[in-house]
Amino acid sequence: MGHTGKQTIVFKNPPVITCAYSSAGPKESAGPLGDYFDNQLQDELLGQETWEKAESILIKQTVQGLLNKADKRPEDIQYLFAGDLQNQVIASTFGLKDFNIPFFGLYGACSTMGESMCLASIMVAGGMADLVMAGTSSHNCAAEKQFRFPLEYAGQRTLTQQWTATASGFVLISRCGKGPKIEAVTPGKIVDLGIKDSFNMGAAMAPAAVDTILAHLEDTNQKPSDFDAIITGDLGNCGSDIAVDIANKLGVDLSKVMNDCGKLIYDDESQDTHCGGSGCGCSGSVFAGYLYKQLLKRNLKKILLIPTGALMSPGSTQQGNTIPGVAHAVSIVMD
Amino acid sequence: MANIKQLKNEYPQIVKEHSPKNKVMINSAKAFLVGGAICTIGQGFTEIYKYYGMAKDDAQMVSTVTLILLSAIFTGFNIYDNIGKFGGAGAAIPITGFANAMVSSAMEFKKEGYVYGMGAKLFTIAGPVIVFGAIASVVAGIIFYFV
Numbered sequence: 001m002g003h004t005g006k007q008t009i010v011f012k013n014p015p016v017i018t019c020a021y022s023s024a025g026p027k028e029s030a031g032p033l034g035d036y037f038d039n040q041l042q043d044e045l046l047g048q049e050t051w052e053k054a055e056s057i058l059i060k061q062t063v064q065g066l067l068n069k070a071d072k073r074p075e076d077i078q079y080l081f082a083g084d085l086q087n088q089v090i091a092s093t094f095g096l097k098d099f100n101i102p103f104f105g106l107y108g109a110c111s112t113m114g115e116s117m118c119l120a121s122i123m124v125a126g127g128m129a130d131l132v133m134a135g136t137s138s139h140n141c142a143a144e145k146q147f148r149f150p151l152e153y154a155g156q157r158t159l160t161q162q163w164t165a166t167a168s169g170f171v172l173i174s175r176c177g178k179g180p181k182i183e184a185v186t187p188g189k190i191v192d193l194g195i196k197d198s199f200n201m202g203a204a205m206a207p208a209a210v211d212t213i214l215a216h217l218e219d220t221n222q223k224p225s226d227f228d229a230i231i232t233g234d235l236g237n238c239g240s241d242i243a244v245d246i247a248n249k250l251g252v253d254l255s256k257v258m259n260d261c262g263k264l265i266y267d268d269e270s271q272d273t274h275c276g277g278s279g280c281g282c283s284g285s286v287f288a289g290y291l292y293k294q295l296l297k298r299n300l301k302k303i304l305l306i307p308t309g310a311l312m313s314p315g316s317t318q319q320g321n322t323i324p325g326v327a328h329a330v331s332i333v334m335d
Numbered sequence: 336m337a338n339i340k341q342l343k344n345e346y347p348q349i350v351k352e353h354s355p356k357n358k359v360m361i362n363s364a365k366a367f368l369v370g371g372a373i374c375t376i377g378q379g380f381t382e383i384y385k386y387y388g389m390a391k392d393d394a395q396m397v398s399t400v401t402l403i404l405l406s407a408i409f410t411g412f413n414i415y416d417n418i419g420k421f422g423g424a425g426a427a428i429p430i431t432g433f434a435n436a437m438v439s440s441a442m443e444f445k446k447e448g449y450v451y452g453m454g455a456k457l458f459t460i461a462g463p464v465i466v467f468g469a470i471a472s473v474v475a476g477i478i479f480y481f482v
Contacts, residue, residue: 026465049446050446065438089349101413108468145443149439149441149460150437150439150442150443150444150459151416151439151442152410152411152413152415152416152438152442152443153419153435153436153439153460154410154415154416154418154420154426154432154435154436154437154438155419155427156420156423158357158358159354159357160354160357191339193339193340193342193343193346193351194343194346194347196348200350200354203350203353203354207339207342207346210338210339214337215337238353238355239351242349242350242353244340245349245352245353246339246346246349250337250339250342250447251337254339275355301402303471304422321452323424
């Protein structure tokens with residue numbers, strides 16, 4: 001075991017996700033998964049003066065919530081992998097600095113939940129640590145301000161646009177213990193099919209998701225039907241349809257098992273989110289809040305989680321660059 | 336394994352097939368109604384100011400200022416973005432949209448301070464309108480001079 005096929009790592013001693021904790025903003029808490037989130041927030045500002053500070057508090061509350069739930073102290077956690085969407089992953093810095101846990105700051109756009117879980121599980125399974133934390137967050141208003149327009153600007157959102165979730169999810173990955181196990185990970189490549197429309201991120205990320213899913217299936221010699229669900233991060237409604245379509249064109253039928261955290265988190269009709277949810281916190285909170293509980297209840301016994309990220313900055317798209325995507329797969333089983 | 340890159344040429348078409356389409360007719364009608372309503376309100380102010388004895392030119396100028404003030408207040412109370420969401424270009428094109436672009440930027444970036452935040456970012460959205468508006472007026476002026 002270890003490195004398998006082209007780009008997959010299969011663990012001989014699968015690390016265990018012993019605990020998970022999620023926080024969600026008011027809009028996300030009012031959505032179809034609202035009751036599953038551990039920490040349901042009433043105030044988008046979390047009592048702070050700015051959106052950026054609010055996101056740091058969101059992270060702080062989520063990590064503290066996870067420690068409380070797992071009955072651990074910060075000193076019990078050996079390393080921490082986390083990241084967010086703000087410039088220089090600054091939300092994570094200010095949210096995590098008081099915990100004094102050795103910290104790896106990650107940027108994988110909205111794929112950060114996958115990236116952090118991949119790296120944390122590699123560290124644990126490789127025998128370098130016993131207990132590691134991984135997670136991510138996003139804040140709707142902080143992301144709008146940085147990537148798009150001021151909040152009160154009277155612009156119209158396009159129908160392909162997705163709603164960046166105000167949410168956060170963190171997990172504890174342990175060498176031993178009870179819970180769902182990470183049996184394999186497939187880190188994704190940067191995939192670029194030439195999409196330039198920053199209002200259609202699902203289309204930009206769908207090829208990366210399919211590329212990683214197909215690589216995982218081939219490297220581990222599995223079929224889509226071997227999984228109870230294959231769940232992408234935030235392709236949204238449009239991106240999910242595209243992913244199923246292009247996988248089909250490449251000879252793999254994902255239609256029966258495929259779902260998407262961005263499709264699950266909102267009721268697009270009544271919540272007016274257009275094409276579903278997005279943001280690091282979308283896959284982070286849906287996994288830590290909803291999917292993790294489904295695994296514990298054994299409603300799902302084996303899933304492939306593929307958080308998806310669109311790799312762009314406001315400057316890169318203004319300069320006419322395309323929007324490449326990346327997606328990291330984490331295969332999780334519950335015995 | 337099948338290579339995803341082989342789909343590159345047909346990918347724009349695939350994306351187009353799955354992307355929801357804008358309802359151009361309904362959106363145009365909404366823009367017409369909202370834009371028309373804002374202009375009618377402006378005309379209403381002009382008539383009122385004239386009724387109270389203001390000269391026509393002065394009344395028109397003061398109506399414009401009134402609309403800007405109202406837009407700024409509506410933006411501050413989180414109302415104008417909803418008008419824009421409904422009315423699209425109908426809310427963006429009139430002078431009220433210009434005021435909204437400036438006030439929303441001022442509100443958002445005030446947190447980074449009055450100089451590097453609000454002062455520097457005030458024209459983030461409205462700036463290009465002023466730059467190209469000024470250039471267009473120069474060009475129009477030159478043409479007008481010779482014609």
